Amino acid sequence: MAKAPDLDEATKSEVIEMALSDHIAFADIKAQHGLSEKEVKAVMRSALKTSSYKAWRKRVRTFGDRRESYK
Numbered sequence: 001m002a003k004a005p006d007l008d009e010a011t012k013s014e015v016i017e018m019a020l021s022d023h024i025a026f027a028d029i030k031a032q033h034g035l036s037e038k039e040v041k042a043v044m045r046s047a048l049k050t051s052s053y054k055a056w057r058k059r060v061r062t063f064g065d066r067r068e069s070y071k
Contacts, residue, residue, distance in 0.1 A: 004042040
């Protein structure tokens with residue numbers, strides 16, 4: 001499991017908001033903040049409750065299976 005990178009609160013909040021959006025891909029987060037998909041997942045795991053993280057991962061996985069261009 002990847003360790004969440006050290007981010008200031010504003011950046012961390014922005015990354016979380018972007019990751020929760022269904023319209024922003026991991027590639028866009030990487031371009032803006034330089035974080036890989038694995039690092040974004042680590043940030044989300046550290047910031048969200050376990051149940052919220054699992055629900056987010058399920059949503060990302062489900063939509064990713066349905067749409068080629070999702071996350």
